Amino acid sequence: MKKKLATVWLGGCSGCHMSLLDIDERILEVVKLADIVKCPIVDGKEFPPVDIALVEGSVTSDEHLQELLHxxxxxxxxxxxxxxxxxxxxxxxxxxLKKEDVLDHAYVKAVSNDQQGKMPGHPALLKLRDKVLPLQEVVHVDYAIPGCPPPADTIFYVLAELLNDRIPNLEQERKLKYG
Ligand code: SF4
Known part of the structure; x- marks a missing residue:
């Protein structure tokens, strides 16, 4: 049976997802083995139950925290x-730095076309936490793919191993590639 795969980005720049797209035609091998049931490029529905979740970005807000727990x-x-x-x-x-100082520099003191120099306060905006957290400080993380952004080959390697019910070994993969 095909596995269910989902991807999401929390506090990130989307560069990791761009790297995921860089697996190019190998995405066809992925979709032979998995249905991509959620992805920020595709839709915005609630995160469904999945076999594999790829999570880009850190926990920067209350909303990210709740989403990651879910x-x-x-x-x-x-x-x-x-x-x-x-x-x-x-x-x-x-x-x-203090969160308030960062926001002040970004929105009030920064040279900008926005003459108002006001802190945005729309209720739909994320509620930033005082400190940014990596995922493993909030939940158990099964695998980590490092890099900024992580290489497409490594992303594909990890996905291919998991989708074929094997355990990825990044150290072995690195040695095979770079000696
Ligand atoms: S790891 Fe790098 S590429 Fe990925 S979200 Fe962070 S800054 Fe962007």
Missing amino acids: IREVSKVLIALGDCAVTANVTGMRNY
Whole structure:
């Protein structure tokens, strides 16, 4: 039976998903073995129960936290995709500063065409947390694919192994590739 695969991005730049798209025609091998039931490029419905979840980005807001807890609950295998998911990386740079100071510099003090210099306050905006967290500080992560962005070959390797009921071994894959 085909597996169910979903991808999502939390606090990320979408670069990891661009790298996923860089597996190019190998996506046909993936869809032979899996139905892609959710993906940010395709739709916005709630994250459904899946065999494999690829999660890009870190936890930057209350909404991300709730979403990640939900994803963990409905996913058999959760993969942290890229350095923001694994270590917080670029998105975690603000952890060295106070959140209010970062927002102030971005929206009020920054040179901009926006003459108002106001902090956006629409209720639909994400409620940023004081500190950005990598995934494993919130939930159990089964596999991590490092890189900013992670290489397409590595993403495909991990997916192909899992979809064929094998356990990915990134160290072995690295040695085969680079010696
Ligand atoms: S790991 Fe790099 S490419 Fe991926 S979301 Fe973070 S900044 Fe973007």
